[in-house]
Amino acid sequence: MIGIREALAGFESLPIRGQAVIAHGSFKSLGRVQGGPRVVVDALARSCDALIMPTFTYDTMVTPLVGPPNNALDYAAEEHTRQRQDGVSALDAIPFKRAMPADVEMGVLPETLRRRPDATRSLHPILSFAGVNAEFALQRQTMYDPLAPIGALAAKNGWIVLIGVDHTVNTSIHYAEKLAGRKQFTRWARLRKRIVECPNFPGDSSGFNEIASYLDNDVVTVTIGEARVQALPLNSLIDRVKILLRTNPLALLCQRNECMRCNEVRKAVRALPHPDLLPKGEG
Numbered sequence: 001m002i003g004i005r006e007a008l009a010g011f012e013s014l015p016i017r018g019q020a021v022i023a024h025g026s027f028k029s030l031g032r033v034q035g036g037p038r039v040v041v042d043a044l045a046r047s048c049d050a051l052i053m054p055t056f057t058y059d060t061m062v063t064p065l066v067g068p069p070n071n072a073l074d075y076a077a078e079e080h081t082r083q084r085q086d087g088v089s090a091l092d093a094i095p096f097k098r099a100m101p102a103d104v105e106m107g108v109l110p111e112t113l114r115r116r117p118d119a120t121r122s123l124h125p126i127l128s129f130a131g132v133n134a135e136f137a138l139q140r141q142t143m144y145d146p147l148a149p150i151g152a153l154a155a156k157n158g159w160i161v162l163i164g165v166d167h168t169v170n171t172s173i174h175y176a177e178k179l180a181g182r183k184q185f186t187r188w189a190r191l192r193k194r195i196v197e198c199p200n201f202p203g204d205s206s207g208f209n210e211i212a213s214y215l216d217n218d219v220v221t222v223t224i225g226e227a228r229v230q231a232l233p234l235n236s237l238i239d240r241v242k243i244l245l246r247t248n249p250l251a252l253l254c255q256r257n258e259c260m261r262c263n264e265v266r267k268a269v270r271a272l273p274h275p276d277l278l279p280k281g282e283g
């Protein structure tokens, strides 16, 4: 069992003092922690300058009956599933509110951060972030640019901290994919009185561990409790992803046959003219 002292010593051993940090974590990975998730979030927030975590809310999502093609959605099937299985219609999605808890899928740490009295939250109805001392990043988010807070951290040479989790939850890889020109998607969310379109929605992340072998020299690792905690510079990650996707535009996709988002990315890549076939000067 660890307490605030061990948590603090662990995070302070990482090169994040005075830095802007985006963190992802599994509270359970740490083993028993005296004082619970609050102690972990407090220790991390005290060890850096600014801290954000994703507080995504998938319960707000709705699927229209019709929508753009090549969007990794089977609109008719979605509607069919809703009506047949549980009678849920678009109106049963939960309207986004600032005080809406982060999805349980995000784990207890982001929700703990969101509930701190000194925390603020951005207002994207699906892809919000909570943060402390991070207004400069949270304010950058727009409907059109949902991952802009990560760009704001990158502009300050920020860091990523992964607490007992791997790159499949590393949202910054999505930010880098978009910079590299990878296909994005459109999703929709319910607000109190209307449905809003959410463009530039990222793809699937289950193939993201492929990046790990390219990051060996950039990652600083420490053990806190039972968890392996990794810190890496955000801009190093962004550069590695950009280089990887330039070398292999199909990198970081998952191998599940039924993954609609990865399959749409493959289709989009194959639709591009092959660089070798372009006339000289256009490659």
Ligand SMILES: [Zn+2]
Binding pocket: 204, 205, 206, 207, 253, 254, 255, 256, 259, 260, 261, 262, 263
């Ligand atoms: Zn996939």
